[in-house]
Amino acid sequence: MKLFYCLLMLIPTAALAQKSIQGKVxxxxxxxxxxxxxxxxxxxxxxxxxxxxxxxxxxxxxxxxTLAASYVGYEVFEAKIGLKExxxxxxxxLEELANELNTVVITAGAFEASDDKRMxxxxxxxxxxxxxxxxxxxxxxxxxxxxxxxxxxxxLFVRGGSGQETKVVxxxxxxxxxxxxxxxxxxxxxxxxxxxxxGTSFSTGGYSAQYGQALSSVLLLNTTDKVSxxxxxxxxxxxxxxLNYDYATQNQSVSAVVYYGNxxxxxxxxxxxxxxxxxPEFKGSSLTYRLKPTKNGVLKVYGMYSxxxxxxxxxxxxxxxxxxxxxxxxxxxxxxxxxSDSWKDGLWTLNSGFSYSRNKDKMxxxxxxFDRFDERTQARVVLTRLLTGNNTILFGGEAHAINLHNGxxxxxxxxxxxxxxAFVESEIYITRELAGRIGVRSEYSSVIGRxxxxxxxxxxxxxxxxxxxxxxxxxxxxxxxxxxLYRNKELKFxxxxxxxxxxxxxxxxxxxxxxxxxxxxxxxxxxxxxxxYDADPYRFPWxxxxxxxxxxxxxxxxxxxxxxxxxxxxxxxxxxxxDSKRLFQQFAQSATPTFISNHNVSLIxxxxxxxxxxxxxMTYAFTRGRPYYNxxxxxxxxxxxxxxxxxxxxxxxxxxxxxxxxxFYATVDNILNTKNxxxxxxxxxGKTRYAVGPQSYRSFFVGMQIxxxxxxxxxxxxF
Amino acid sequence: xxxxxxxxxxxxxxxxMVWAQNEKYTQAMADGIKALNSIDRANPDAKxxxxxxxxxxxxxxxxxxxxxxxYYAAYxxxxxxxxxxxxxxxxxxxxxxxxxxxxxxALVGKPNDELEILKAYQSQIHLAADPMNRxxxxxxxxxxxxxxxxxxxxxxxxxxxxxGSSLFFTPEEYGGGxxxxxxxxxxxxxxxxxxxxxxxxxxxxxxxxxxxxxSQTN
Numbered sequence: 030m031k032l033f034y035c036l037l038m039l040i041p042t043a044a045l046a047q048k049s050i051q052g053k054v055x056x057x058x059x060x061x062x063x064x065x066x067x068x069x070x071x072x073x074x075x076x077x078x079x080x081x082x083x084x085x086x087x088x089x090x091x092x093x094x095t096l097a098a099s100y101v102g103y104e105v106f107e108a109k110i111g112l113k114e115x116x117x118x119x120x121x122x123l124e125e126l127a128n129e130l131n132t133v134v135i136t137a138g139a140f141e142a143s144d145d146k147r148m149x150x151x152x153x154x155x156x157x158x159x160x161x162x163x164x165x166x167x168x169x170x171x172x173x174x175x176x177x178x179x180x181x182x183x184x185l186f187v188r189g190g191s192g193q194e195t196k197v198v199x200x201x202x203x204x205x206x207x208x209x210x211x212x213x214x215x216x217x218x219x220x221x222x223x224x225x226x227x228g229t230s231f232s233t234g235g236y237s238a239q240y241g242q243a244l245s246s247v248l249l250l251n252t253t254d255k256v257s258x259x260x261x262x263x264x265x266x267x268x269x270x271x272l273n274y275d276y277a278t279q280n281q282s283v284s285a286v287v288y289y290g291n292x293x294x295x296x297x298x299x300x301x302x303x304x305x306x307x308x309p310e311f312k313g314s315s316l317t318y319r320l321k322p323t324k325n326g327v328l329k330v331y332g333m334y335s336x337x338x339x340x341x342x343x344x345x346x347x348x349x350x351x352x353x354x355x356x357x358x359x360x361x362x363x364x365x366x367x368x369s370d371s372w373k374d375g376l377w378t379l380n381s382g383f384s385y386s387r388n389k390d391k392m393x394x395x396x397x398x399f400d401r402f403d404e405r406t407q408a409r410v411v412l413t414r415l416l417t418g419n420n421t422i423l424f425g426g427e428a429h430a431i432n433l434h435n436g437x438x439x440x441x442x443x444x445x446x447x448x449x450x451a452f453v454e455s456e457i458y459i460t461r462e463l464a465g466r467i468g469v470r471s472e473y474s475s476v477i478g479r480x481x482x483x484x485x486x487x488x489x490x491x492x493x494x495x496x497x498x499x500x501x502x503x504x505x506x507x508x509x510x511x512x513x514l515y516r517n518k519e520l521k522f523x524x525x526x527x528x529x530x531x532x533x534x535x536x537x538x539x540x541x542x543x544x545x546x547x548x549x550x551x552x553x554x555x556x557x558x559x560x561x562y563d564a565d566p567y568r569f570p571w572x573x574x575x576x577x578x579x580x581x582x583x584x585x586x587x588x589x590x591x592x593x594x595x596x597x598x599x600x601x602x603x604x605x606x607x608d609s610k611r612l613f614q615q616f617a618q619s620a621t622p623t624f625i626s627n628h629n630v631s632l633i634x635x636x637x638x639x640x641x642x643x644x645x646x647m648t649y650a651f652t653r654g655r656p657y658y659n660x661x662x663x664x665x666x667x668x669x670x671x672x673x674x675x676x677x678x679x680x681x682x683x684x685x686x687x688x689x690x691x692x693f694y695a696t697v698d699n700i701l702n703t704k705n706x707x708x709x710x711x712x713x714x715g716k717t718r719y720a721v722g723p724q725s726y727r728s729f730f731v732g733m734q735i736x737x738x739x740x741x742x743x744x745x746x747x748f
Numbered sequence: 749x750x751x752x753x754x755x756x757x758x759x760x761x762x763x764x765m766v767w768a769q770n771e772k773y774t775q776a777m778a779d780g781i782k783a784l785n786s787i788d789r790a791n792p793d794a795k796x797x798x799x800x801x802x803x804x805x806x807x808x809x810x811x812x813x814x815x816x817x818x819y820y821a822a823y824x825x826x827x828x829x830x831x832x833x834x835x836x837x838x839x840x841x842x843x844x845x846x847x848x849x850x851x852x853x854a855l856v857g858k859p860n861d862e863l864e865i866l867k868a869y870q871s872q873i874h875l876a877a878d879p880m881n882r883x884x885x886x887x888x889x890x891x892x893x894x895x896x897x898x899x900x901x902x903x904x905x906x907x908x909x910x911x912g913s914s915l916f917f918t919p920e921e922y923g924g925g926x927x928x929x930x931x932x933x934x935x936x937x938x939x940x941x942x943x944x945x946x947x948x949x950x951x952x953x954x955x956x957x958x959x960x961x962x963s964q965t966n
Contacts, residue, residue, distance in 0.1 A: 064795070066802035068809070073776050075806045077799040099805070101840040227885075253884075279895065642921060685921040 048112055051085035052119025054078045054098055062123060065100035070107070088112065102126055127419065133464045133491040135456070136499050136531060139232050156223045159633055160679035160696060161648035163730075165218050166229065167197075167208075170248065172631040174544065174586035174603040175233030178652050179624050180673065180707040181721050183208040183217040187233055188546060189582025189609035190245025191624055193510060194525075198240060199250045200329070200367045202384040203429070205405040209311075209335075210359040210390050213343045213567060214707075214721045215303065220335065220361070222286075225317075227253040233586075234527040234546060235501025238452040238468030238485045239411065239425065244507045244525040244550070254319065254327050264288075266732020267295040269311075284317040299728040304342040306354070311337035326370035336360040346712035346719060347565075348395070358391040378413040380425075392436075400436040405429055424453040433511055437569045442515040446508070447475035454485070462491040474508055474522070481506045481522050496534035503527055509554045513574050521576045524551045538593040540601075545585040553578030553613035562615050562665070564658040564710060572615070580611030580619070600634040620666040621656050623708060628653040642683040650675045657708045660715040673705045692734040702727040773811055777949040780804050780820060787827075789957065794831050800824050808848075815855040816949055822848035822866060823953075829873045838877045845870050861901040862951045868893035868910055876917075890914065905939030908932050909954040916961050930965040933958055 054065040061082025068075025069088055076086035088094070090112050096119070098106040103123040110116055125131055155169065162168035167185055171178050177186045184192020197207035199221070209217040230249040240247045262273045269290030276283050293308040313335030320328040337359045345353035365384035371377060390401040411425030429448040434441055454468030465488045473480040485503035492498055506522040513520060526549040533542040558572035590601035606628055612619040630651040637644050654669040662668055681694040699705070706720045780803045787796060801824035808817035825845035832838035849870065853863055868890050875886035890910075897907050912932035918924020936958045945952040 064798040064802075066805055068802075068806045071810050073772070073803075073806050073810055075802065077795075077802045079795075097809070101844050279892075642919075683921045685919075685923075690921055690923060 047087040047089055049085060049087050049115045049117070050096070050110075050112075050119070051083070051115075051117040052121060053082045054084065054100065054121045054123060055082050056103070057122055057124060059122075062100050062103070065098055065103075065123070067096070067098045067121070070095040070097045096121075098123060102128055127461055131491070131494065132419075132458070132461050133489045133497055135464060135466050135487050135489045135501075136497070136533060139230055139236070156229070158635055158644055158646055158679070158681065159648060160646040161633075161650060161675065161677035161698060163218070163696070163698075164223060166221065166223050166226075166250070167219050167248070169223075170229075170231050172603060172633055172648065172650065173231060173233075174542070174588045174605050175246075175546075176231075177605060177607070177626050177629045178650060178673070179626075179655075180216060180652075180705065180723055181214045182624070183211055183219075185231075185246060185248060186624055187246035188584065188605075189548060189580075189607050189625055190525075191622070194243060194245035194507065195248060196240070196243040196246075197248045197250065199365060200252055200382060201239075201380060201409050201411065202365050202367070202382050202407055203242065203405070204363065205386040205403060205431075206361055206363070206388045209337060210357060210361075210388075212339075212341070212355065212357065215724055220333075220363075221250070225252055226250045233529075233544070234548065235485070235487055235503055235529045236505075237466070238454045238470040238483070238503075239423070241450055241452075241470055241472055241483070241505070242448075242507050244505050244523060245548075252317075252329060252331065254329075261737040263735040263737070264732065265735075267298070267730055268292050268732075280321045282317075282319045285315070287314040288312065295730070299725050301725050302722060303724055304352070305340070306342060307338065307340035307356075309337060309339040311335060323370060325372075326368065328366070328368045330364075330366045332362075332364040334360075334362045344719065344721075346710065346717065354393075354395050356391075356393045359389065361388045362386065376415050378415075380409075380411040380413075382409045383407070398436045398439050400434070400441075402434040403432065405431045418458055420455070420457050422453070422455040424451075426451040435512070435515065444476060444511055444514055448508075449473050464489050472506060472522075476514055477508065477518060477520055477522070479521055481524075492532075493534075495536040496532070499529075499531045499533075501527065501529045501531075509574075509576075513554050513556070513570055516571070517574045520554060520574060521552050523553050523576070525549065526551070538591070540588065540590040542588040543585065544587075546583065548582040548609075550578070550580035550582070550611060550613075552576040553580060553611065555613055556615050558615060561660070562617070562658060564660075570614075578611065578613035578616075580609065580613060582607055582609035582625075584608055597637040597639065598634065599636075600632065602633075603629075603631050605629040616665070618665055623656050623658065623666065626652045626655045644681045646679045648675075648677050655708065658711075659709075659718075660711055668709075670706050670708055673707070674701070674703050675705065676700050686735075690736040692736075693731075694733070695729070695731045697727065697729045699723070699727045773807070773814070774949060776803075776807050777816060777820070780807070781949060784820070784824065785953075789960075792827060792831050794828060794833075797824055797828050797831065801828060805848075808851075813855065815852040818848045818852035818855065819862065819866065819951065822846075822852065822870075823951075826866065826870050826873050829870070830876065832877075835877055839874075842870060842874050842877070859896070859900050861897045861904045862906075864893045864897035864900065865904060865906045865910065866951075868897065872910065872914055903939060903942070905936045905943050905958075906951070906954045908936035908939060909958045912936055913957065913961060916965075926961075926965040929961065933962045933965065937962060 054062045054067060056062060063078055063080045063082060065078040066075060067078065067084045069090055072088065072090055074086055074088040074090065076084040078084045092112055093109055094112050096108050096110045098121045100123055103125055106121050106123055156162060156166055157164045159169050159172065170176055170185055175188050179186050182192055185195040186192055187195055197204045208219055211217050228251045232247050234246060236247050260275060264271045269288050271286065271288030273284065273286040289312045291308065291310045296305060296308050313333065315333035318330045322328060340356040342352040343355050345351065363386040365382060367382035369380045385406050387404045392399045392401065407427060407429040409425065409427040411423055413421055413423040415421055427450050431446040431448065433444040450470060450472040452468060452470040454466065456464065456466045458464045468485040470483045470485065471480065483504040483506055487499060487501035489497055489499035505525045505527065509520045509523055527546065529544060529546045531544040554574055554576060555578040556570050556572040556574050584605065584607035586603065586605040588601065588603050592599040607625060608627060609625050610619045610621055632649045635644060635646045652673040654672050656666040657668050657670055658666055659668045677696060677698040678700060679694065679696040681692055684691045684693065704726060706722050708721045709718050710721060711718050780800060783800050801821055804817045804821035804824060808821055811817055822845040825841045825848065829838045829842035829845060832841055849863060849867055856863065871886045871889040871893060875882045894907050894911060897904060912929045915924045915932065916926060916929035940955045940958060
């Protein structure tokens with residue numbers, strides 16, 4: 030009986046004549062979309078478009094139906110159609126969904142190394158595989174457009190800015206001492222290991238209102254959220270030995286690092302231009318704990334401690350012996366805790382953090398005490414609200430307490446600063462091709478008792494599928510260097526105004542980018558001593574000071590990267606031009622500061638040899654000569670040092686030894702043994718000139734990294 | 749009486765309709781799965797795969813309460829993510845697979861081992877599209893999804909098949925290789941022997957691949 034009725038039900042449908050539906054699916058421009066799904070909604074009837082975008086299928090539906098078409102990356106199309114008879118020559122045009130290729134991103138002034146973005150021009154791995162970067166984050170950033178190399182100082186020198194004008198920020202928190210304590214005329218390394226970070230964003234100007242206290246640039250480092258490798262790692266090289274251990278469970282992970290370093294063995298092998306009395310010896314440890322308390326929440330607690338001990342005779346023509354004995358003992362601690370979470374499918378996002386850092390330098394110059402001490406406590410909260418159409422608005426604030434002590438010639442100076450900032454910023458997509466970011470930041474600093482308001486603005490417009498232009502402008506404030514504030518607390522903020530125009534095209538693993546900028550400096554600190562210019566970079570400013578200085582920097586930079594043309598070969602070329610003059614510090618007239626080089630060129634190549642599992646990298650860097658002070662020249666800062674050339678190579682090889690991964694690496698820096706000069710100094714009588722160059726000319730370094738990973742062997746517990 | 753008869757008739761008709769609908773659904777699913785199984789695993793044809801993915805998607809739209817059509821549509825898109833010709837194309841399919849998986853999860857409404865396994869598979873193929881840059885993030889996801897699948901149903905053979913295949917394709921330098929994959933693949937094979945899908949249209953893939961990989965480890 031049941032069967033009968035069912036058959037009865039089925040007969041009419043089966044008996045109905047099939048109708049055919051045929052047409053073509055294209056995008057808005059009329060390009061065929063092969064593989065699109067075209068069907069009658071609510072039925073199983075439908076078809077897939079062919080290479081020409083044409084589809085056809087049969088249906089037994091009658092009267093009317095809803096025809097739907099879907100295609101990856103496109104909006105779903107729906108329309109009612111009549112089904113009384115065969116339908117043919119339907120034309121369906123699909124609208125593209127917003128994606129990374131058709132939606133503009135704000136890029137002016139930003140250079141990202143990240144895993145998250147497919148469009149990123151650099152990946153984190155690039156940092157450690159670049160020859161000449163010495164696996165140092167800032168070492169690698171120096172080769173990017175807009176940055177320049179200043180061999181005798183640490184820091185990032187961006188577009189006419191000094192090293193102090195760039196701030197290093199980890200997970201939103203300013204790092205007080207990103208580099209190992211600096212020594213006269215020796216460049217110090219960064220304290221942080223590149224593997225700690227999942228992404229790096231290097232701003233060459235016009236950066237977001239979320240950050241402040243940097244006239245030129247911010248280097249934003251974001252730590253990894255989780256470790257996947259449970260196990261022990263060992264690193265061994267000519268300078269240090271270290272252990273790291275990672276342990277992860279479902280929701281938590283811990284990483285611990287300890288290391289001990291001593292440069293004595295290396296310095297025995299590589300000829301030094303510095304007379305060491307106690308080769309640098311350092312030890313350190315860090316501990317990271319990460320917890321995922323909720324679905325999207327991440328808590329990270331990071332703490333590190335490191336100390337170093339060294340002593341050297343540095344060249345000092347002003348003393349009778351021509352030498353100065355320097356002893357430096359540094360102890361540094363940095364801790365930061367951040368919590369981030371998001372709710373309601375990303376509608377609200379919270380980023381918050383708390384950090385404390387403490388740094389102590391016990392330093393003597395020829396037995397005279399120059400101790401330094403600083404500590405910074407900071408807290409930060411940022412809330413982001415996602416609005417319709419991918420628009421966002423964020424607001425936040427930060428507060429810092431900074432204490433400084435500085436011994437100068439045995440006299441101790443103190444400084445206390447309470448700094449607070451609030452900011453709001455919105456990203457607006459006007460169309461898919463045009464987006465803007467508008468922000469404003471306000472700051473207050475107690476040491477000078479002043480506040481500022483800094484607007485920031487950037488726009489980006491997509492000119493083609495792979496290309497876009499962006500513009501960024503803004504005002505940036507920074508406290509005067511603390512060394513001036515010890516004696517004069519009436520000073521104002523120093524200011525820089527940026528204007529940047531950028532064009533870039535990224536297509537098929539090739540990137541071309543050109544950026545031009547104009548920077549105006551205002552309220553720079555000037556010092557009046559009533560005496561002749563003193564070129565000693567370590568002098569204490571005892572003269573009268575005011576904010577009467579100003580200056581400009583303008584230029585352009587250029588970047589080309591190609592990972593496609595030759596298999597397993599990746600190379601990039603950068604060129605940066607900057608023209609800058611300033612009236613600041615003890616300058617009596619406007620001049621190009623000593624840290625500025627007009628032309629910087631670098632070529633970086635990497636080749637991966639699949640069979641040998643070896644990566645070979647070569648870097649060539651050219652830095653045009655910089656101004657230096659010649660007391661015998663009536664024209665101030667008119668002399669130029671010779672250009673600096675450096676060719677370095679690096680090889681790293683992966684090998685499996687008894688199931689453990691081992692990476693061997695070897696580098697040779699300055700392979701041509703060029704006798705580079707960074708700057709010249711004069712004896713106080715102005716008669717003798719001497720050159721300041723690198724710590725060593727040609728140098729080499731070898732080491733290995735062993736990963737004793739639990740993953741390497743299959744554990745019994747896996748079964 | 750007449751009224752009763754009408755009611756009975758109506759009832760019978762509606763049962764028939766549901767039954768016919770079910771039959772049609774099962775048949776369409778079975779046809780799709782058959783087509784999917786007949787694809788050349790060593791060299792899958794993108795066009796055929798796309799056609800199959802589309803078929804499952806059509807069923808998914810017509811049967812908004814069933815999670816299996818979404819599951820198979822996602823599965824087909826994951827395989828497409830492997831055969832796609834460019835990174836962009838691959839990522840397009842893989843994103844689509846993710847969206848379908850999310851829908852399927854909402855339909856099931858409780859933790860499901862097969863969905864966790866497919867999410868792991870998606871991460872694995874996503875990693876394979878750009879291993880240098882993705883091994884870290886995707887490796888974590890892969891392990892995480894499989895761990896949660898294990899906590900739901902440790903007897904599911906596809907967990908061990910995926911674990912084994914991941915090691916199988918990982919270079920020895922990174923702790924992978926055929927040798928280390930073998931015990932996991934053997935375990936997968938053992939579990940496959942005991943495994944019975946809930947119905948004929950429930951997930952039942954991976955056995956053939958396991959056997960092929962095992963044959964390569966000797």
